[in-house]
Amino acid sequence: MGLELRQSLNLTQQLIMTPQLQQAIKLLQLSRLELLDTIYEEMEVNPALEEQTSGDSEEDATGLETGDYEQAPSPASEVKEVKVEERAREDVDWDSYLSEYSTTKAPYPYEEKESLGVENMTASQGNLCSHLLWQLNMSNLSDFQRDIGVCIIENLNEDGYLDATWEEVIRDAGCTREEAAVVLETIQKFDPVGVGAHDMRECLLIQTRFQGLGGTVVEKIIENHLADLESRKHDRIAKKLGISQEEVYAAVGVIQGLDPKPGRQYSNEETIYITPDIYVIKVGDDYEILQNEDGLPKLRVSAYYKEVLREGKEIPENARSYIQDKLKSAAWLIKSIHQRQRTIYKVTESIVKFQRNFLDKGVTELKPMVLRDVAEDIGMHESTVSRVTTNKYVHTPQGLFELKYFFNSSIKSFDGDSFASESVKEHIRNIIKAEDKSNPRSDQEIAEMLIGKNINVARRTVAKYREAMGILPSRKRKLLF
Numbered sequence: 001m002g003l004e005l006r007q008s009l010n011l012t013q014q015l016i017m018t019p020q021l022q023q024a025i026k027l028l029q030l031s032r033l034e035l036l037d038t039i040y041e042e043m044e045v046n047p048a049l050e051e052q053t054s055g056d057s058e059e060d061a062t063g064l065e066t067g068d069y070e071q072a073p074s075p076a077s078e079v080k081e082v083k084v085e086e087r088a089r090e091d092v093d094w095d096s097y098l099s100e101y102s103t104t105k106a107p108y109p110y111e112e113k114e115s116l117g118v119e120n121m122t123a124s125q126g127n128l129c130s131h132l133l134w135q136l137n138m139s140n141l142s143d144f145q146r147d148i149g150v151c152i153i154e155n156l157n158e159d160g161y162l163d164a165t166w167e168e169v170i171r172d173a174g175c176t177r178e179e180a181a182v183v184l185e186t187i188q189k190f191d192p193v194g195v196g197a198h199d200m201r202e203c204l205l206i207q208t209r210f211q212g213l214g215g216t217v218v219e220k221i222i223e224n225h226l227a228d229l230e231s232r233k234h235d236r237i238a239k240k241l242g243i244s245q246e247e248v249y250a251a252v253g254v255i256q257g258l259d260p261k262p263g264r265q266y267s268n269e270e271t272i273y274i275t276p277d278i279y280v281i282k283v284g285d286d287y288e289i290l291q292n293e294d295g296l297p298k299l300r301v302s303a304y305y306k307e308v309l310r311e312g313k314e315i316p317e318n319a320r321s322y323i324q325d326k327l328k329s330a331a332w333l334i335k336s337i338h339q340r341q342r343t344i345y346k347v348t349e350s351i352v353k354f355q356r357n358f359l360d361k362g363v364t365e366l367k368p369m370v371l372r373d374v375a376e377d378i379g380m381h382e383s384t385v386s387r388v389t390t391n392k393y394v395h396t397p398q399g400l401f402e403l404k405y406f407f408n409s410s411i412k413s414f415d416g417d418s419f420a421s422e423s424v425k426e427h428i429r430n431i432i433k434a435e436d437k438s439n440p441r442s443d444q445e446i447a448e449m450l451i452g453k454n455i456n457v458a459r460r461t462v463a464k465y466r467e468a469m470g471i472l473p474s475r476k477r478k479l480l481f
Helices: 019-028 032-045 094-101 128-137 143-153 166-173 177-187 200-210 217-224 226-230 234-241 245-255 262-266 303-310 317-354 356-361 371-378 382-388 421-433 443-452 459-468
Strands: 049-051 278-283 286-291 299-301 393-396 399-402 410-412 418-420
Touching: 019 317, 019 382, 032 049, 032 317, 049 317, 128 143, 128 262, 143 166, 143 177, 166 177, 200 217, 217 226, 217 234, 217 245, 226 234, 234 245, 278 317, 286 317, 299 303, 299 317, 303 317, 317 356, 317 371, 317 382, 371 382, 410 421, 418 421, 421 443, 421 459, 443 459
Parallel strands: 278 393
Antiparallel strands: 049 299, 278 286, 393 399, 410 418
16 A cells, blocks of 8 residues: 555634633632732733723723724824923012022921821831840840840741751851750740740740749649640549549649740731622612622723824834734723623622522521532533632621632432531531530530431531531530539
8 A cells, every 4th residue: 555645624623712811711710809910910011001080981991992993094193392481480579589598597497297196106016026136135145145045036936936956046146055045045934935945845834834833733744744635634644643633624724824826926917808709788688799899990991092093193013013902902801800790790699599598597508509500500611600709709698708618519318408518517516516515415416416407417427527617526625624
């Protein structure tokens, strides 16, 4: 069989991701803060994109059609040069003008300004490092010891523990281990007591001895029986120490008053609050959906650059091409943002329709739902719904939730209905909240109570949900005093 070359024609369909489509998909999955960063970055690099002010008309923010910036150039019209003539006024009294500024002493050397009241001023919040350095400078240590102390303090983490090893401290401070140990012992007695420890055990021991409890049952429990204390095996601790359980309970009460992370009270981390993307408000017997537009700039395409192309001024071809590209980019960004907002609204509207009982009665009435349910309801793909619900938050009468919160697995009931996994978790949380703290319920007892509520759930499922919620087992939840 001989080899030969042939030409053939095949018809195939292929999906091509244009840059505009990629940008629209990217905007769809951004959070609110990420969207703001993207908008401001685009405004910095795109001169054709402007923020609409309150006095602008709606036409300026609606974008523009392709024909607005792809017209053929027309003959340039003449532009007259603007000349500014500066002339001195003849009626100015120059003698008095010069004498006013030739005085040696001004009657009012400073401009009077209205100052803020003391009640409107706030002190700057210090951190752990500055607080300890202040105490170090006020101590009776020598200059060399203070240098060692600065090296130690700079190696403390946010909890107040010393991250550096002895070898690293000795190398950085240029001292011996004995000299560093003396300074570290002094720092550990600074406020808050316990900073500079290597682990939690040492931190608690420092606080215990600072309170004059060295050699007591409290020190012995911290030094040798922390594992049993964590598991609440008080009977084992009492047997090992040869004391009564009442003495163990008294010592545990003292230990609970200690701070295992003393540096946290001087943390200067700012709390980042979640801003909802959309609000669901109950009006009468129905629910209204409102989009949160606060803080989002209203964009428009620059009218100046549109007029430059419409008037057909004589500009270089590369400059015309640059303006056209920037105008297209600005118009497409505005269109993509509007499309993003409409998609979020449609998804939220569908969720409200499915989760009406949740909005009325609470988390225990949450229905099981998957992405396909919403995708089929609004006529979109599941991947689109997944992108929309990522890092988006909705404020409801029941609280603030991420949109993905409403999509969860289901647990069958005995009569054929289904319960959402989050609903089952809420039932478990309510049962544990109402239990007797001196006799907490086991996972098996909780499973039996859920069966009484027509929820078919096994003990291991209860244990899995309890651990996912960060709730301790019954033995560790028990309060003996």
